Each structure stands twice: as C-alpha cells, then as structure tokens.
Amino acid sequence: MAVIGDNQTPGLVCAHHHLYSSLARGMPAPPATPTNFLEILQLVWWRLDTALDANTIEWSAKLGALEALERGCTAIVDHHESPNAIEGSLSIIADACAEVGVRVNCSYGITDRHGAEGAAAGLAENDRFLAAGGRGMVGLHAAFTCDDDTIAAAAEMATNHGVGVHVHVAEGEDDTWQQLRGHTNNDWWLVHGVHLPSDHGLLGTIVHNPRSNMNNSVGYSRPQRFANATGLGTDGIGADMLDEFRVAFVRAREHDVETTPDDVWSWLEPGWSLMPEARNDVVTWNYTPMDPWRLAYSPGVSPTRVEIDGEVVFANGATTKVDANEIRAKAAEAAQALFTKLETTS
Numbered sequence: 001m002a003v004i005g006d007n008q009t010p011g012l013v014c015a016h017h018h019l020y021s022s023l024a025r026g027m028p029a030p031p032a033t034p035t036n037f038l039e040i041l042q043l044v045w046w047r048l049d050t051a052l053d054a055n056t057i058e059w060s061a062k063l064g065a066l067e068a069l070e071r072g073c074t075a076i077v078d079h080h081e082s083p084n085a086i087e088g089s090l091s092i093i094a095d096a097c098a099e100v101g102v103r104v105n106c107s108y109g110i111t112d113r114h115g116a117e118g119a120a121a122g123l124a125e126n127d128r129f130l131a132a133g134g135r136g137m138v139g140l141h142a143a144f145t146c147d148d149d150t151i152a153a154a155a156e157m158a159t160n161h162g163v164g165v166h167v168h169v170a171e172g173e174d175d176t177w178q179q180l181r182g183h184t185n186n187d188w189w190l191v192h193g194v195h196l197p198s199d200h201g202l203l204g205t206i207v208h209n210p211r212s213n214m215n216n217s218v219g220y221s222r223p224q225r226f227a228n229a230t231g232l233g234t235d236g237i238g239a240d241m242l243d244e245f246r247v248a249f250v251r252a253r254e255h256d257v258e259t260t261p262d263d264v265w266s267w268l269e270p271g272w273s274l275m276p277e278a279r280n281d282v283v284t285w286n287y288t289p290m291d292p293w294r295l296a297y298s299p300g301v302s303p304t305r306v307e308i309d310g311e312v313v314f315a316n317g318a319t320t321k322v323d324a325n326e327i328r329a330k331a332a333e334a335a336q337a338l339f340t341k342l343e344t345t346s
Contacts, residue, residue, distance in 0.1 A: 005284075005290075006288045006289045006290065007284055007285050007286075007287060007288040007289070007290060008282055008283060008284050008285065008290065009072070009283050009285070009290050010272065010278055010279045010280070010281055010282070010283070011072065011073065011074025011075060011278040011279075011281030011282075011283055011306070011308065012071075012072050012073045012074065012075075012241040012242070012268065012271075012278070012283070013073065013074070013075040013076070013077070013241070013268065013271025013272055013274070013275050013278050014068060014073050014075070014076045014077065014233055014234055014239040014241055014244075014271070015077050015189070015205075015207045015231035015232055015233040015270060015271040015274070016077055016079060016166075016189070016191050016207045016209055016231070016233025016234065016235055017064065017068075017076045017077060017078050017079070017233060017234055017235075017236055017239060018078070018079055018080070018235065018236030019060055019061045019064035019065070019076065019078050019080065019093060019097075019104075019236075020048070020049065020052055020056075020057060020060045020061075020080060020081070020082065020236075021045075021048070021060070021064075021236035021237075022060040022061070022063040022064035022067070022236075022331070023056060023059065023060045023063070023331060023334060023335040023338055024048055024236075025335075026335065026339070027048065027335075027338070027339055027342060028339055028342050028343050030043035030044050030047065031043065036172070036174075037171065037172030037173070037174060037175075037216055037217070037218050038172065038174045040216055046113070047342060047345075048338075048342070049081045049082055049083060050082075050083055050084055051084075051338055051341045051342050051345065052082035052084070052085055052338070053082075053084070053085045054085055054088070054089075054092060055334055055337070056334045056335075056337065056338050057080075057082055057085060057089055057092045057093065057096075058092050058095075058096050058334075059096075059327075059330055059331040059333075059334035059335075060331065060334070061078075061092065061093040061096035061097055061104075062096045062097075062099065062100055062322075062327050062330075062331065063327055063328065063331040064076070064238075064239065065096060065097040065100035065101075065102040065104070066100050066319065066322065066324055066327050066328075067238055067239060067240075068102055068238075068239035069100060069101060069102050069306060069313060069314055069319060070303070070314065070319075070324075071238070071239060071240040071241070071242070071243075071302070071303065072241070072242070072283040072285070072302075072303040072306060073102070073239040073240070073241050074102055074103060074278050074281045074283070074306065074308050075102065075103040075104070075105075075271065075275035075277070075278040075281075076097065076102060076103070076104045076105070076239060077104075077105045077137075077166070077189065077207075077233070077271065077274060077275070078093060078104050078105065078106050078107070079107055079109055079139055079166050079168075079191070080093060080106065080107065080108050080109065080139070081108065081109040081111070081139075081141060083111075083113075083114045083118055086108065086118075086121045086122060086124075086125050087121065087124070087125060087128075088125075089108065089125060090106040090107070090108055090125060090126070090128075090129040090134060090136060091129060091132075091134065093106050094106055094129075094134055094135070094136075099321070099322060100319070100321065100322050100327075101308055101311070101313040101319075101321045101322075102308075103135075103275055103277065103278065103308075104135070105135050105136050105137065105274065105275060106129060106134060106135065106136040107126060107136050107137040107138060107139030107166040108122050108125045108126050108129075108139045109122065109139040109140060109141040109166075109167075109168075110122035110123055110126065110138075110139060110140050110141065110146065110150060110154055111140070111141035111142075111145040111146055111150075112145060112146050112147045112150055113141070113145050119146070119147070119150045122139070123138075123150075123153055123154065123157060126138045126139060126154075126157060127157055127161075130161040130163065131161075136163065137158065137163045137164045137165060137166040137187075137189060138154050138155075138157050138158040138161070138163060138164075138165050138166070139154075139165070139166045139167070140154050140165055140166070140167035140168075141167070141168060142167060142168040142169070142171070142175050143167070143169070143175070143176060143177050143178075143179040143180050144174060144175050144176045144177075144179075146179070148179055151179055151180065151183060152183065155183040155184075158185075158187075158188075159185075163187065164185065164186075164187030164188045164189055164204065165183075165184070165188045165189070165204075166188075166189040166191070167180070167188070167189070167190065167191065168191045168192055169190040169191060169192055169193055169196065169202070169206075170192060170193055170194055170195040170196040171191070171192035171194055171195075171213075171216075171218055172194070172195070172216070172218045173195055173218075175192075175195065177195075177196060177200070177202070180202055181201060181202070184202045184203040184204050185203050185204065186203050186204060187204065188202070188203060188204030188205070189204060189205055189207055189231075189274075190202055190204045190205065190206045190207065190228070191206075191207045191209065191233065191235075192206075192207070192208075192209060192213065192218075192221060192235075193206040193208075193221045193223065193226065193228075194213055194218050194219045194220070194221040195218075195219070196221070196226075198225045198226065200226075202228075203228075204228060205228060205229045205230070205231050205270045206221070206223055206226055206228045206229070206230055206231070207230075207231040207232070207233045207270075208221060208223045208230055208231065208232055208233070208248060208267060209232075209233045209234060209235035210244070210247050210248045210251045210252075211234065211235075211237050211244060211247045212234065212235030212236070212237055213235075214247075214251070215237070220251060220255060222255060223252075223267070224252065224256070224259070224263070229269070229270050230266075230267045230270070231267060231268075231269075231270035231271055232244055232245065232248060232264075232267040232268055232271070241268065242295060242301055243299075245264060245265065245267075245268070245292075245295065245296070246295070246296055246297075246299065248264050248267065249261055249264040249296045250296075252264055260293075261292035261293045261295070261296040262292055262293070264292070264296075265292035265295075277309070280309075281306070281307060281308045281309070282305075282306075282307040283303050283305070283306050283307075284303065284304050284305040284306075285301055285302065285303055285304065286301065286302050286303075286304050287301040304316070304317075
C-alpha cells in the first residue's frame with residue numbers, strides 16, 4: 001500500500017504532467033470556443049506551446065515543481081512541447097525542478113505538426129538530453145500528429161538509450177493509435193487510452209488522467225479493463241496526487257460500484273517503479289491514518305513536512321531550498337509576458 005507510518009507516505013509521483021501548463025491559468029480566451037477535443041488542442045494548447053520561450057519554460061517548471069512539492073509530490077514525469085524553443089528545453093526543465101528539489105523525468109513531444117524540420121528538432125532534443133545523462137524518455141506528442149517514420153525513429157532512439165517512449169494515446173476520437181503497433185515495449189508510457197479497445201495489443205503502462213479527461217469531455221477510459229499496468233497522472237492540472245486519487249476513485253466508482261480505494265491507490269505504483277527514489281522520500285501529513293479507504297473521503301489532507309534524499313525541503317508550510325514567494329512573483333511576470341504574446345498572435 002506504500003504507507004510507511006500512521007501519518008506518513010513515500011513521496012508521491014505524478015506519472016504524467018505538462019509543467020509548461022503551469023502558466024496557463026488565466027490565459028486569454030481562445031479566438032473561438034472549442035466544441036470538441038481537436039479544437040481544444042488547436043485553439044488552446046497548440047497556441048500556448050508555440051508561444052513558449054526559454055524564460056516561460058523555466059518559470060512554468062519552477063512553479064509547477066513548487067506546487068508539486070507543496071502537495072507532497074516529490075517526482076514528476078513531464079511531457080514537454082515548445083516548437084519555437086526546442087533546443088535545450090529539457091535541460092531548462094530539469095534544472096528548474098532540481099533547484100526546487102523535485103525529481104523529474106523529461107521528454108520532448110516529437111510531432112510532424114511543424115513539418116519534418118520540427119520533428120527532427122524534437123528527436124534531436126530528446127537525443128541530446130538523454131546522451132548528456134538527463135533522466136527521461138523519448139517523447140511523442142501522439143500518433144495522429146506523427147508520420148510513420150517519426151514514430152519508428154522515436155522507438156529506435158528509445159531502445160538505443162534504454163528508455164521508453166512517453167506518448168499520448170487515444171485521448172480523443174481523432175487520436176488514432178494504430179500506427180504504434182509493432183513499436184511498443186513494456187517500458188512505454190501510454191497516456192490516456194480513453195478510446196483504446198480492451199484488446200489493443202500495445203505494450204506499456206497506461207497512465208490515467210481522470211480530471212483532464214472529464215475537463216476535455218473525451219470520455220472515461222475504464223482503465224481496469226486493460227491488462228496493462230495503470231499509472232495515475234494529472235495531464236498538467238497541478239500535481240496534487242491525493243486529490244487526483246480521489247477524483248480517480250469517484251470516477252471509477254461511478255462506473256463500477258465494486259471499485260475500492262485500494263484498487264485506485266495501486267495506480268500510484270507505476271510512478272514509484274519509474275522513479276524508485278521517491279519511495280525513500282518521507283512525507284508527513286496532517287492526517288492520521290494515511291489509509292486509502294479514509295483518504296478517498298477526506299479532502300484537505302496536506303503535508304506538514306517533506307524529506308527528499310534525507311533533506312527537509314518543506315516544513316511548517318514553507319520550502320527550505322527556494323523562496324516560494326519569489327517563484328510565484330516571477331512566474332506571474334512570465335505568465336503576463338506569455339499572455340501578451342498570445343493576444344498579439346491570435
């Protein structure tokens with residue numbers, strides 16, 4: 001169950017995040033109201049990622065890591081895209097998280113949406129980061145935005161580096177996935193899986209993001225139907241994994257009343273398997289006992305102390321390695337610059 005004391009757990013792991021979305025809250029309204037999943041991508045997220053630069057990447061990562069730490073999440077599996085600021089972007093994210101004290105597994109979401117040159121640059125950034133000793137996977141945005149050759153190149157690169165591929169799969173009805181057949185391995189990270197058939201045949205961990213799926217109105221993936229292991233992520237909506245656990249539980253319970261809190265708590269396990277050091281982190285909470293059956297019905301449970309690698313990085317409501325107020329202030333400045341860019345390029 002990964003509960004190490006009456007009021008303690010290991011560090012929690014967010015198995016799928018988009019740290020660059022940390023600055024998105026309050027962003028200008030899209031030029032038109034999205035009416036489906038593809039339009040949400042086109043009118044919101046693809047506009048945002050093209051506006052990112054090195055400064056906004058840095059402060060979004062610092063803010064996202066800070067917010068994770070404050071919620072007892074000590075490790076993040078991040079999926080990044082910034083098509084106009086690709087080179088060096090994964091190192092910016094890794095360095096920003098390290099400054100805050102949070103572990104991160106980075107990948108750049110390769111896509112052919114910006115042509116062959118853009119796909120090549122995404123491949124190169126994954127290769128550069130991993131070759132330099134960065135902790136990560138090879139990222140793909142989604143099969144439906146990638147050519148077959150790009151998917152094959154990403155799979156080959158991942159094998160060469162001894163890592164998996166981190167890819168969105170069957171999130172919406174437009175998100176075709178069949179091109180991935182024949183490429184996947186057990187170390188792949190298959191994110192969402194909402195529209196995958198139960199007998200899809202893909203290898204890897206399916207990472208469930210219940211709150212995001214509901215927000216985008218793409219449907220319920222029913223993750224318990226898969227033979228694959230199931231992980232739990234937020235898809236960029238913060239990194240409060242206890243809150244995500246509760247949402248995942250009630251969503252699963254709505255579908256199947258026999259679902260137990262233990263069933264859903266087990267979805268945290270793949271994150272710990274990928275980021276095993278987090279198991280040795282110690283988070284002390286303001287609640288006793290830290291039992292999934294109680295946590296499923298107890299909102300407001302918060303950490304009082306977080307130790308990472310034996311170092312206290314959060315105590316008495318404050319971080320010890322960084323100035324949280326400074327990060328929030330500078331992130332707000334970066335967000336305003338981002339919003340201005342979005343308003344002038346809509």
